[in-house]
Amino acid sequence: MLPELINCRNCNHVVNNHFCGHCGQPAQLKRVDWHYVLHEIQHVLHFEKGILYTIKELMVRPGHNIRAFIADNRSRLVKPILFIIITSLIYTVIDHFFHIEQGYVSYSNKKVSTAGLIFGWVQNHYGYGNMIMGMYIAFWLKLFFSKYGYNFFEILILLCFVMGMGMLIFAVFAVVEGLTKSGLMKIAGITGVAYCTWAIAQFFDKKRTVNYFKALVAYGLGMITFSLSVMFLGFLIDTLMKH
Secondary structure (H helix, E strand, O other), rough: OOOOEEOOOOOEEEOOOEOOOOOOOOOOOOOOOEEEEEEHHHHOOOOOOOOOHHHHHHHHHHHHHHHHHHHHOOOOOOHHHHHHHHHHHHHHHHHHHHHHHHHHOOOOOOOOHHHHHHHHHHOOOHHHHHHHHHHHHHHHHHHHHHHHHHOHHHHHHHHHHHHHHHHHHHHHHHHHHHHHHOOOOHHHHHHHHHHHHHHHHHHOOOOOOHHHHHHHHHHHHHHHHHHHHHHHHHHHHHHHHHO
């Protein structure tokens, strides 16, 4: 039984129920034990509003679901930052066992220059590199699809979902290749780019054929400008270190 009036430990507002009416904080927190940990894992993995549901919806109707998340309902899908963190973790774990990045990402002479070292880091941490690359892709998408009225950060949300799915596609192909020794990672790259192009175009307007071309070009330009930025940064650092 709760006291009639207590102060919320989060926002200090008066609480006379099981939850604070101002911030939603429980009046009495449950003790952290194995029940609590199991509940948190189930909360992430449960079907509705969970990772499995989000993956299913992004496979079938990515554009519709991401638009709905931005404009209408943000409770049906996993939060985009959490989604890309989880997919990056899955990707990283699978890469640790199957070394998938060596199959489709390759930078030579990565120890000769600073740019090479940065590219080497990207090769070894492609999940995190993908997140950084997303900002470059978002710039080009904002430029190409400016008439739709989405701001830069809304486009970043789109890319969190889309690139997270891209990493899952690579991870699935990697598991199949690792188990069958079939050399599928080159196909994985094409499939991943094709999915991203389709999902981005569907987000803006799936009925306009030109949107698929613009999405593909924006994706490619994002990767190119990311690479050029790395080379310029490496050149600048190398030049400064010589003086």
